[in-house]
Amino acid sequence: MxxxxxxxxxxxxxxxxxxxxxxxxxxxxxxxxxxxxxxxxxxxxxxxxxxxxxxxxxxxxxxxxxxxxxxxxxxxxxxxxxxxxxxxxxxxxxxxxxxxxxxxxxxxxxRSIDLREATGPVLFVGDESSVALACALRTVTGDASHVFEARDPAGLTDVLAQLGITERVAVVAKAADRAEVLGRARDAAAEAPYTLVVTGDAATVHAVRRDTRGWQRKPRQVKGKAYWAEGRAGLD
Missing domain, CATH: 2.40.30.10 (Translation factors)
Structure with a gap:
């Protein structure tokens, strides 16, 4: 300026x-x-x-x-x-x-994404930009499974461990086809009615939303928000 x-x-x-x-x-x-x-x-x-x-x-x-x-x-x-x-x-x-x-x-x-109704089983899908939201979710419920995609899976796994997110968590390498993160999310879907929370890369958020249409165990509700997109400084 x-x-x-x-x-x-x-x-x-x-x-x-x-x-x-x-x-x-x-x-x-x-x-x-x-x-x-x-x-x-x-x-x-x-x-x-x-x-x-x-x-x-x-x-x-x-x-x-x-x-x-x-x-x-x-x-x-x-x-x-x-x-x-x-x-x-x-x-x-x-x-x-x-x-x-x-x-x-x-x-x-x-106001951004409201987690207050994300009670009971929650499937949380995100990336490095979603870590704080995963921590905020713990103020609402402890019944959550996590799937993260990351450029450095080992590094993100260590950060999550420091924050106490160690159970029911999978961290996969970020890939253009998103096949692994989609597969892990599909496998982690609960038998009981559950909430899907998906944030992070806009392309991944859209891919997960689209993929849920074919899931055998579909979420009862989806709370999604793109935090960033390739080639853009930010979406908020």
Missing amino acids: TGIAGRLADLASGAMLDTARVTGLSRLSPEFVRVGLSAEAFRKATWVPGAKLQLRPRRGSMSLRTYTPVSWDAAEGVTELIAYTHGDGPAAQWFGQVAHGQPSEVMGPR
């Missing part, structure tokens, strides 16, 4: 965004970081598991990046994010340099 446009963006952010401070920080891997945030505004917010929080990683711009809080404590005014910091964009740089006490500008929580 030009100097004037950047200054206008900073002025607008003061009216639109809340200030939070980093109160917790842990590196789960070179690409995953867990960050705790505290803000007075969080005490007044109503959080729904699956909601989004948007962060402005760079001054002089109104470009926001979207993350899924994994928990929310309104009494203390704190929340926690798990960010997948691939690439070298503004958000990856912000999370790569983040430190305790650092201020951040945020908006939310705001």
Whole structure:
């Protein structure tokens, strides 16, 4: 942005965004970081598991990046994010340099995918960008099977283990034909009525939705949302 446009963006952010401070920080891997945030505004917010929080990683711009809080404590005014910091964009740089006490500008929580009705058996399908949502799901139900596709399956398996997601989880290599992730998802479908939650790569979300039409054990409901698409910076 030009100097004037950047200054206008900073002025607008003061009216639109809340200030939070980093109160917790842990590196789960070179690409995953867990960050705790505290803000007075969080005490007044109503959080729904699956909601989004948007962060402005760079001054002089109104470009926001979207993350899924994994928990929310309104009494203390704190929340926690798990960010997948691939690439070298503004958000990856912000999370790569983040430190305790650092201020951040945020908006939310705001509506995204509502997990409150995802009770009973849940089949969760996603990728690296879906890890925080999988953690948020645990605030609703512990009865979930997980299938993840990943560019680095071993690395993602280690991150999931650190987060306590170790049972009924399969991590497969990302492939253009998506045959393995579809097959694993089909096999993991429960006998009882279940909810399918599928997020992440837009192409995978569409492929899973389409594939369920031929499943013997079809989901009773589907909650799906594309978080990103190849060749695009983001869908939200």
